């Protein structure tokens with residue numbers, strides 16, 4: 001990463017940062033977050049607008065109704081946090097933010113979690129992955145330990161690990177899910193809700209996918225227990241390499257990750273994959289996408305773990 005990655009004015013000047021966020025969130029001008037109206041007045045305070053609708057008349061800023069609302073952090077700090085979150089290849093951490101910004105660790109933790117939340121996509125309204133002639137790979141993996149087994153001797157198997165189910169459209173988007181356990185009903189539910197039936201489904205030989213696989217145009221498997229990883233174009237290598245990027249990133253950058261936050265870390269890695277350079281996105285596009293993803297989301301917790 002270049003040393004002068006924070007050279008632009010919106011990393012140093014609050015006014016410049018406000019204008020940068022306004023341009024990112026409202027390219028056509030301010031929109032009232034309460035009623036959606038574009039009619040507004042400027043107030044005496046720069047950056048504070050008043051809704052022009054009689055029934056509404058609410059005051060708002062670029063932070064209102066986003067993950068930034070009610071934060072005491074400066075907009076320049078938010079700008080740096082969004083930039084680091086969107087431009088670092090393997091993830092960024094509260095520690096890194098704390099060092100780069102010279103702010104209190106609690107502030108950095110706060111910024112980090114809110115930027116991750118901004119990167120998280122809504123669950124139910126997403127269009128299904130795949131489609132006619134497309135391949136979707138599905139696989140499950142295990143990461144970290146569940147807190148209740150901490151300090152106890154580990155049982156053989158994966159029962160003490162956190163389970164993750166991952167789906168990836170080849171050449172397209174990834175979607176991962178933290179589940180209580182890699183059990184059949186979680187797998188079936190996620191696969192049914194997130195993959196278009198016209199797709200070809202690629203998995204390993206795991207029994208988890210046998211039944212649900214019948215719903216797809218094809219269900220093709222590679223037999224990992226026989227060391228078969230690729231057969232023609234049948235493989236789960238895309239989702240497996242995604243999992244390994246996630247695990248490397250989590251080991252290298254994140255010291256601790258409470259189970260309740262795992263979905264948010266996954267969302268951060270999903271976001272970077274889905275806005276990756278090979279799909280034509282640069283750091284700025286990705287940063288703006290993250291800022292816009294922060295709309296309509298407010299976090300309620302306040303305690304660093």
Ligand SMILES: [Zn+2]
Pocket residue numbers: 032033034035036037051052053056057058
């Ligand atoms: Zn309004």
